[in-house]
Every structure is written in structure tokens, then in C-alpha cells.
Amino acid sequence: MPNQSTNLDWQPALLVKVTREPFTGTHCSLHVSRAHLALHPDGVVFSAWELPLVERIYPRIRLVGWKPLRDVPFKLPVRFHRQGDPRVSAIIPNGTWVLPYDHNRFMIFQQVQRAQQQLLETLDTNPDDPQLDWRLLHWITTPIYKKP
Known part of the structure; x- marks a missing residue:
């Protein structure tokens, strides 16, 4: 990933994932985190919440595995769902709500x-x-x- 991260429009995001039991679909736990996300030419990139803006460069930022043209648009709020190769993992799990940070x-x-x-x-x-x-x-x- 070329280092084009200095001019990205970073958005603070709240990530909310409710996990479910595999067979019953029963809601069983809540996972909450926060991050900075930005749209990069190669896809959406992720930065740790604590990382200052000037340090949000490769290799400290990572591709999420989210391509807006393939998956869901990068417009918050959105429920992330990846349409790509299931053998390739993504940093954000399917079904995670990506909300504007509050x-x-x-x-x-x-x-x-x-x-x-x-x-x-x-x-x-x-x-x-x-x-x-x-x-x-x-x-x-x-x-x-x-x-x-």
C-alpha cells in the first residue's frame, strides 16, 4: 500500500458487534470498540484509536478488507458486510455496526x-x-x- 495516508479524510468510528450463538441465533454478547477509518484508493483503512494523526501512515495503518464498491458503501452509519473471498479475513467482522463516533x-x-x-x-x-x-x-x- 503506497503511503498516501497523509491526505486521507479520517473518520472517528464506533464499532458495535453483537455476537450470536451459531445454531440458535440467540444474541449472546456485545463487543464495542473505536477506531479511525478512512477511504484509501486500495479500500478502507484502519487506525488504532490512540494513534495521532501524524502517525497514521503505513505500516501503522492497515487495510480493513472492506472495498466500498464490492461490499457496502463507506458512509456511516452502516452495517458492515463483506462480499469478498471468505478465505480472506477482514479486521472488521461481518455484521458489525460502524457508527459515527459519539x-x-x-x-x-x-x-x-x-x-x-x-x-x-x-x-x-x-x-x-x-x-x-x-x-x-x-x-x-x-x-x-x-x-x-
């Missing part, structure tokens, strides 16, 4: 991710924890969203 939304999603991970880890490592039943009941009985 810090408040990121913090909320990250708190949900942490709470879910803590509960699942406790269920996996110590399902007889005396506090677990209370935490689970509190989690499922506390209304988190009311329809208007």
Missing part, C-alpha cells in the same frame, strides 16, 4: 459490555456466588428502556 454512546455501550462480561464471567467461574442471584434478578427486573 463519546457518550461509547461510554454507555462500554458500561453495558463490562456489566455483561462480569456477569458472564461470574456465571462461568462461580455460579454458586451468593451475590449472583441478586445481581441477575436486579439486571433482568430493572427497566432499562420504556417505550413511548
